[in-house]
Amino acid sequence: xxLIPSFFGGNGRRSNVFDPFSLDIWDPFQGFPFSSAGETTxxxxxxxxxxxTPEAHLFKVDVPGLKKEEVKVEVEDGSILQISxxxxxxxxxxxxxWHRVERSSGKFIRRFRLPExxxxxxxxxxxxxxxxxxxxxxxxxxxxxxxxxDISG
Numbered sequence: 001x002x003l004i005p006s007f008f009g010g011n012g013r014r015s016n017v018f019d020p021f022s023l024d025i026w027d028p029f030q031g032f033p034f035s036s037a038g039e040t041t042x043x044x045x046x047x048x049x050x051x052x053t054p055e056a057h058l059f060k061v062d063v064p065g066l067k068k069e070e071v072k073v074e075v076e077d078g079s080i081l082q083i084s085x086x087x088x089x090x091x092x093x094x095x096x097x098w099h100r101v102e103r104s105s106g107k108f109i110r111r112f113r114l115p116e117x118x119x120x121x122x123x124x125x126x127x128x129x130x131x132x133x134x135x136x137x138x139x140x141x142x143x144x145x146x147x148x149x150d151i152s153g
Contacts, residue, residue, distance in 0.1 A: 046108040048083070057118060057136040059083070061110070064130035065103075073125045073134055079118070083134065084109040117141060 071085035089105040122137045
């Protein structure tokens with residue numbers, strides 16, 4: 001695994017040096033007014049917290065103003081959690097005069113490689129007050145049985 005993101009293509013994914021499970025789509029022009037991905041990166045910075053408890057992995061995603069029908073939670077390739085969605089642009093009327101537009105619109109996609117102890121068949125998602133919570137329960141880690149051996153002699 002390379003610690004340096006590829007600027008010349010690669011597989012389109014970036015590895016965050018500090019988070020080996022992060023598979024966010026990397027846009028080298030993110031933040032520039034002429035972003036290469038257009039609408040795709042408009043909401044690409046959907047903020048996510050990932051917390052591990054003894055029982056589960058919890059993902060909390062800020063998606064204010066979105067309905068649950070506008071957000072998708074999927075597990076692909078057996079271990080990749082993908083959270084995506086789209087916020088549509090507000091309809092413009094001919095007589096409207098905009099003074100400021102700060103709310104972003106467009107698509108977002110966030111991807112995370114789940115650890116081996118994740119129970120992929122028990123992924124649950126719920127949305128409340130603009131926060132999507134995805135719960136991935138963990139398998140119990142069985143401690144290996146230790147047997148003491150008597151030493152003769």
